[in-house]
Amino acid sequence: MQWDRILIASVASVIAASTSSAGMADTVDVIVGPGGALVFQPASISIQTGDTVRWTWDSDGHNVGSGLPGAPTPAFLSGPPAPAGTTFEVVFDQAFLDANPEPGNLYYYHCHPHGLDFNMIGSISVQTTVTHDVIVGPAGVLVFDPAAITINLGATVRWTWDSEGHNVGSGLPGAPTPAFLSGPPAPAGTTFEVVFDQAFVDANPVANNLYDYHCHPHGLDFDMIGSVQVLVPCAGDVTGDLTVDIYDFLAVLYSWGPCPDPCPPTCVGDTNNDCNVGINDFLTVLAQWGPCP
Numbered sequence: 001m002q003w004d005r006i007l008i009a010s011v012a013s014v015i016a017a018s019t020s021s022a023g024m025a026d027t028v029d030v031i032v033g034p035g036g037a038l039v040f041q042p043a044s045i046s047i048q049t050g051d052t053v054r055w056t057w058d059s060d061g062h063n064v065g066s067g068l069p070g071a072p073t074p075a076f077l078s079g080p081p082a083p084a085g086t087t088f089e090v091v092f093d094q095a096f097l098d099a100n101p102e103p104g105n106l107y108y109y110h111c112h113p114h115g116l117d118f119n120m121i122g123s124i125s126v127q128t129t130v131t132h133d134v135i136v137g138p139a140g141v142l143v144f145d146p147a148a149i150t151i152n153l154g155a156t157v158r159w160t161w162d163s164e165g166h167n168v169g170s171g172l173p174g175a176p177t178p179a180f181l182s183g184p185p186a187p188a189g190t191t192f193e194v195v196f197d198q199a200f201v202d203a204n205p206v207a208n209n210l211y212d213y214h215c216h217p218h219g220l221d222f223d224m225i226g227s228v229q230v231l232v233p234c235a236g237d238v239t240g241d242l243t244v245d246i247y248d249f250l251a252v253l254y255s256w257g258p259c260p261d262p263c264p265p266t267c268v269g270d271t272n273n274d275c276n277v278g279i280n281d282f283l284t285v286l287a288q289w290g291p292c293p
Helices: 002-014 094-099 198-203 246-254 279-287
Strands: 027-032 044-048 052-057 065-068 071-077 087-091 106-110 121-127 131-136 148-152 156-161 169-172 175-181 191-195 210-214 225-231
Touching (some): 175 210
Parallel strands (some): 027 052, 044 121, 131 156, 148 225
Antiparallel strands (some): 065 106, 106 121, 156 191, 210 225
16 A cells, blocks of 8 residues: 555654765766666665765656655755656755755655655665764863763764873773774874774674773873763664664565665665565564663
8 A cells, every 4th residue: 555655664764874984075876767667776875975966867757856755855856757868966965964954864765756656765875974072181181071972883083182191092091902092192282083883893892882991101090091982773773773663663664575786785674684674674673672772
């Protein structure tokens, strides 16, 4: 039935797609109606802030409009249905995001003639680079400011030295770990960054994803210690909001079936990375219902 497909698609607008690599602004291509098929190819993409999405028509009679069938938004519209060879571009820069906010920076779009009856729908996840600043030795005081921070997976922590003779090393005084080290004690004006993405967490597992760190010269005697709490979605948290709930259940239903090629990378809703959204993913959502640990 049409109404349940619309309901599922509408609620699934909170889905957060996987993070793509940071880099310079790029152009990502999407084919509209490849070979006459009523699809966008690829249907779901992940881009960085500042990237451009370029749609190219491979068959006649389609358009591209933001929002879901029955619930269009004013963010972008290519115009009336157009012939093969048409192109349309949107730059997803910070100005666009500010003017057209969506939960999780996830932008759904559809073909007006074919979205409702044929589910010709696409999505764009726009990744933003979030940096959290920590001051090292503010005004010569032997502390990190703030000493404890909580960040989302994928965020960067940037330490900036306000006084000399400090460094930043993971672990606690007397029990350093190899996760990160800024180097020897450094002068004021030094900066050091760590990206706490999935690769970092996988390579440096710690209990509850809580990363302690300290200044080697001043950690033991002066308690110059800090911590970074990384919030990591659990397997059933399809939408990436750190809670497994009805939205994750509907996201699995919306994506039911084999993931589109190529896979890997996997698709939204595939909690066990088997390139198929099915009963096992549904059971994972049920088993992990509630806040992520």
